[in-house]
Amino acid sequence: xxxxxxxxxxxxxxxxxxxxxxxxxxxxxxxxxxxxxxxxxxxxxxxxxxxxxxxxxxxxxxxxxxxxxxxxxxxxxxxxxxxxxxxxxxxxxxxxxxxxxxxxxxxxxxxxxxxxxxxxxxxxxxxx
Numbered sequence: 001x002x003x004x005x006x007x008x009x010x011x012x013x014x015x016x017x018x019x020x021x022x023x024x025x026x027x028x029x030x031x032x033x034x035x036x037x038x039x040x041x042x043x044x045x046x047x048x049x050x051x052x053x054x055x056x057x058x059x060x061x062x063x064x065x066x067x068x069x070x071x072x073x074x075x076x077x078x079x080x081x082x083x084x085x086x087x088x089x090x091x092x093x094x095x096x097x098x099x100x101x102x103x104x105x106x107x108x109x110x111x112x113x114x115x116x117x118x119x120x121x122x123x124x125x126x127x128x
Contacts, residue, residue, distance in 0.1 A: 041085040042109075046070070047078050051101065051110050054088060058100040 027035075041047060049068055053059055059067070065075045079099055082088040087106050090099050101107050 038085060041081055041087065044078070044081075046074075047082055048110075050075070050078055050082065051087065051106070052114075054099055054101050055107055055110055058098045060096050060098050064099070 042051075046068070050064060053064055053067055061072050061075050061079065064070075064079075065072045068075065079088060079090075083090070087102050088099050089102050090097050092098075101110075
């Protein structure tokens with residue numbers, strides 16, 4: 001692990017060419033705020049469990065509620081947040097509403113995040 005003093009830059013040099021190049025590619029503030037909100041929605045463990053379930057299979061609210069041992073009302077509330085964030089979609093079949101992940105981007109973000117977490121866990125486990 002790095003020493004505390006190794007974590008801070010001790011120079012006064014500004015690399016203007018790098019700063020200018022990065023500034024030109026910096027996303028608009030509105031896009032940054034939208035991305036931040038996107039990750040806030042993902043920052044809830046119940047919603048992540050729902051995304052995991054929907055990564056495995058399309059499911060109705062009742063099935064998700066049983067799987068996660070929660071009420072249908074609680075699951076519906078979380079699905080509404082995921083729907084508003086454009087992370088899940090639904091289709092109606094008679095009286096049943098089935099949910100699934102919105103697209104492959106959502107699946108990729110979830111799976112890459114999980115891969116990152118498992119990689120970190122496996123490295124920590126190997127050190128012991």
